[in-house]
Amino acid sequence: MSLLPLRIGNLAARIPIIQGGMGIGVSLSGLAGAVAKEGGIGIISAAQPGFQEPDFLTNTFEANYRALSSHLKKARETARNGIIGVNIMCRANHYEEYVRCAVRNCADIIFSGAGLPIDLPSLVKGTASKIAPIIGTPKAARVILKMWDRHHHCTADMVVIEGPKAGGHLGYTQDQLEALKDSGYEKQILEILDIVHEYEKKYEKKIPVIFGGGVFDKKDIEHYLSLGLSGVQMATRFVATRECDAAESFKQMYVKAREEDITLVESPVHMIGRAINNPFVKQVKNFREDVTQCFHCLRDCNPKEIPYCITAALIRAARGDVDHALVFCGSNAWRVKEITSVHNLMKELSE
Ligand SMILES: Cc1cc2nc3c(=O)[nH]c(=O)nc-3n(C[C@H](O)[C@H](O)[C@H](O)COP(=O)(O)O)c2cc1C
Structure with missing residues (x-):
């Protein structure tokens, strides 16, 4: 089956x-x-795109803003x-400032x-930038589309569903993840498609729905397209590419990982995340790290209460200090066996 273009x-x-x-620092201009x-x-x-800027520690927001602008320009030149x-x-x-910077x-x-992202439509209004909420449940899809309809009189240009097998922070509680292990996730996908259809009808426009989380090969892609989705979102496979912006040792962690090395962690902001079970993950289950610097990354994080600083732990990962990092x-x-190029990966996934 040949894959159809994704139109937004x-x-x-x-x-x-x-x-x-x-x-x-894993997907910056190089990979994108x-x-x-x-x-x-x-x-x-x-998320902290300026971590390599010389003034990142003292001038965090300005460094991030500058780096985001420059990565967008660089990515555009390549793309x-x-x-x-x-x-x-x-x-x-x-x-809000990062959205305006992107626009x-x-x-x-x-x-x-x-x-x-309740106020996202007002931040892009009158510009050419399109908007796509990332949601995990039918309830979240219903709430965000209803809010945008009621408060902004508009709808999404695309909807991304992030399922329970995704990486990074997950939009599920531990209990929800347990329940989904037994029931699978396809019922939710179909429910979300139905919800999105209501808004496609109301706004007379096609809203592509994308699925991400555990999509690994072309067979998986074809399967999700057959459910009525318009495309897939993939991240793990792209880490194992030469163009991925993370350090080589980060990528090698994937190549070396065994199935039993993939684990769930509770991040400092009480969200569940998926990560490789390395010495750092084992250590922070029992010990608190001394958090001496706050990067003001997340709104609801209190540095006095957290077991470790998520920004510091993720920066160490991107830089390659993988035993002391998230x-x-x-x-x-664990299914990744080698590092390849984006060209070869896209070919493998689409031909
Ligand atoms: C290393 C890594 C970091 C991630 N960071 C983010 C992030 O900062 N924000 C976000 O919305 N999703 C993040 N994700 C989730 C991905 O964007 C993607 O939706 C998901 O991982 C897809 O599943 P897959 O990795 O099985 O292909 C991350 C995933 C990985 C593997």
């Missing part, structure tokens, strides 16, 4: 594969530009006419999850 209004990606946003150039949609993560998006977490401090630098699409991954990371 006037934008069209030749291959219906979105590379999921990965913070901190390469994926967009190959015909997919590349996403830059707006030529390809589609570049930005992933901005709703819980991020300075959320000013001509991001084609803003993806926003880890909470409900190495996020999707549930299928």
Whole structure:
């Protein structure tokens, strides 16, 4: 089966594969530009993109703003006419400023999850940037689309469903994840498709629905498309590419991981995340790290109460200090056997 292009209004990606946003420093301009150039949609993560800037410690917000602008420009140069998006977490401090930064630098699409991006439509109004909420449950889909309809008289340009097998922070509680292990997830996908259809009818426009979380090969992609989805979001496979912006030792953690090494962790902001069970993960279950510096990354984090600083732990991962870091991954990371190029991966997934 050949894959159909993914159309989002006037934008069209030749291959219906979105590379999921990965913070901190895992999907920046290197990876996003390469994926967009190959015909997919590349996403830059707006989670502390300035961590390599010389003034990051003293001037965190300005360093991030500057780096996000410059990664968008670089990705655009590589991607030529390809589609570049930005992933901005709703819980991020300075959320509005990062959205405006993305819009000013001509991001084609803003993806926003880890909470409900209620005011996102007003932040992009009158610009060419499209908006896509990332949701995990039918309830979240209903709430966000209803809010946007009622308060902003508009709807989503695309909806991304992030399922329970995804990497990074998950939008589920431990109990929900347990329940989904038995029941599977397809019922929820179909319910979300129905909800989105209501708004497609009301606004007389196609709203592509994308699924991410555990999608590994072309067979998986075909399966999800057969359910009525318009494309897939994949992240874990893209970590194992030469163009991925993380350190080589981060990528090698995936190549070496065994199935039993993939675990769930509770992050400092009380969200469940999926990561590789390394010495750091084992250590923070029992000991608190001394948090001496706050990067003001998330709105509801209190440095006095947390077992470790998530920004510091993720920066160590991106830099390659993998035994002392939080190495996020999707549930299928153990199936990764080698590092390849984005070109070869896109070919394998689409041909
Ligand atoms: C290393 C890593 C970091 C991630 N960071 C983020 C993030 O900052 N924000 C976000 O919305 N999703 C994040 N994700 C989730 C991905 O964007 C994607 O939706 C999901 O991992 C897809 O599942 P897969 O990894 O099985 O392909 C991350 C995933 C990984 C593997």
